[in-house]
Amino acid sequence: MSKFIIKPISPFDFDLTLGVYGGFRTQSVDLYSRGQFERVLPVEARYYLVTASSTGTVENPEVTVSASPPPAKKGAVEELVDKMKWMMGADLDMTVFYEHAKKVDPILFQITQRLYGLKPPRTPTVFEALIIAITEQQTALAVASELRGRLVKRYGESIHIKEGRYYQFPIPESLAGADPKEIRKLGFSFRKALCMVEAAQKVKSGEIELEALRSASLETILEKLTQVKGIGRWTVEYMMCRGMGRYNVLPANDAGLKAAVSKFYKIGRGVTEGDARRALEQMGEFRGHAALYLIFAYALEKYDLDPRVARRQLELY
DNA sequence: AGCCAGGTTTAAT
């Protein structure tokens, strides 16, 4: 089996970054456990199981990646590695964000140092980020994760490899042909089911070109996507952060973010979307990073699950 | 038990 080395820009904490996927009972597409990340990725109509683990340190990061079955063509290998680099944010230099926070926001700066090396995990396609966002509207992440697992098993292609079945995230064509009533049966509200199907249909038909919108303005993307019933401002902003790497937008109506702003900036209960926007105004183009760090810091304290701790225990063992 | 959880829409003031 062929192995490939990725050297992300330092600092990078592999377990802290990819560990987000290991936090819930149900894992369906992104699989993380004990320092190892796995996921199915498509290249030229073929599916590969990609496995990644850290072989470096936070300061001197190195990630070793292998693919199964071993890709025959060199081009396929490069594409898989590029996708992994994108998902891990290998190209991102977080120190620029840290320095900006240090200048304008001492509270946030302290949090960035606690989560040193955390990078925003990205989805391989914008469509995946959009569907994830819809599933996570007004519901606990654990619930969304569970229901999404059912969605993936029902509508995602799977491959059998290494004595296991691995699922690919559903493609637009698959969800576009789905019956909303069937999606409703998985546990989603009927309105969310309709929303997912309508979005998938518009992507399939080319009415919405998600990948082409990567460089479009927030206003343009909002205008285009909010035509789909069930997609609002938060969904678009979240999708832009997770799927497009657009960190100058702030998913301000995020329940986790509002809770974090309430806690760390010592604003009383009932923090509004506007409060969150004002609190992070000075972060400018790094607003998305700021949101991620605040949400993470809040979640780590609340749920007491730091992937780094689990990893260290593994190393001691 | 009941309320909240990475919201959005519709239909009321």
Place this chain on the structure above:
DNA sequence: ATTAAACATGGC
């Protein structure tokens, strides 16, 4: 312009 209710479900 604001505000309330409805929507599904799992966890605490």
